[in-house]
Amino acid sequence: MGESSPLERPIHGWTRLWSALLSAPDYPPSSDDLRTVSIAGLRVPLRASTAIVLFVLLVVLDYNRSFFPAGIPHDQSPTGVRAQAIDRAILFGLFPLLTILIAFRDQPARYGLRIGDWRVGIPLALLGCVLMVPIVIAAAGSPEFRAFYGQSATSLPELAITNVLDVGSAEFLFRGFLMFALLRAVGPIGVLLVIVPFVFTHLSKPEAETLSTLLGGFAFGWLNWRTGSILYSASAHAFILTLLVANATG
Numbered sequence: 001m002g003e004s005s006p007l008e009r010p011i012h013g014w015t016r017l018w019s020a021l022l023s024a025p026d027y028p029p030s031s032d033d034l035r036t037v038s039i040a041g042l043r044v045p046l047r048a049s050t051a052i053v054l055f056v057l058l059v060v061l062d063y064n065r066s067f068f069p070a071g072i073p074h075d076q077s078p079t080g081v082r083a084q085a086i087d088r089a090i091l092f093g094l095f096p097l098l099t100i101l102i103a104f105r106d107q108p109a110r111y112g113l114r115i116g117d118w119r120v121g122i123p124l125a126l127l128g129c130v131l132m133v134p135i136v137i138a139a140a141g142s143p144e145f146r147a148f149y150g151q152s153a154t155s156l157p158e159l160a161i162t163n164v165l166d167v168g169s170a171e172f173l174f175r176g177f178l179m180f181a182l183l184r185a186v187g188p189i190g191v192l193l194v195i196v197p198f199v200f201t202h203l204s205k206p207e208a209e210t211l212s213t214l215l216g217g218f219a220f221g222w223l224n225w226r227t228g229s230i231l232y233s234a235s236a237h238a239f240i241l242t243l244l245v246a247n248a249t250g
Helices: 009-022 046-063 078-103 118-138 143-152 155-184 191-194 197-198 208-229 231-248
Strands: 035-039 044-046
Touching: 035 191, 035 231, 044 046, 044 208, 046 078, 046 143, 078 155, 118 143, 118 191, 118 208, 143 231, 155 191, 155 208, 155 231, 191 197, 191 208, 208 231
Parallel strands: none
Antiparallel strands: 035 044
């Protein structure tokens, strides 16, 4: 068989790259993932059901600021945002992790706390960040975004660290702990199911940002599904939020 022509080579290369990006990872459930419990006659998967109940509880506690010390403002001021990040590190990060280790007796790597497929994760996260830069900068200049984020002005390093702590914990709860538990119980539709609460938790934010979470939630969920890791969505999410706030307060 003859060699491919110079024109065919790049086409074949792009075809292989596209096939690699869309190759479906496998998340086979273990026997513990399939263990069920009967609740009022409903037989449901125990781990996925536990993840759903705990998820709802943690989001409600976060929304009501139940663990906020008295005197800490519940607003977008630097003090309020820092307190929220610490609060979420405990609620969204520590509690799910302890549940995996103690209640599930499972490995955190099965819930996205691993490197995963970095050959796909790194370039896609970088590409997404580059594409979002002009969109985020344009949105940040609007009166609605300036009014919402205007009081969050602080130094860039502090803003970045706060957002990494906040968003990293949220990514673990939403698209790590909950999503991977659902993936092994109901399959890939778990990626879509997690979008619903993700959108709802943005209802108090500017409308354009809330609507963008439909596409953003799918993109981050797909990236985590494809790579098996939350690291790349968390990094991109933190970058985008930091860029947004920095420009809205600048």
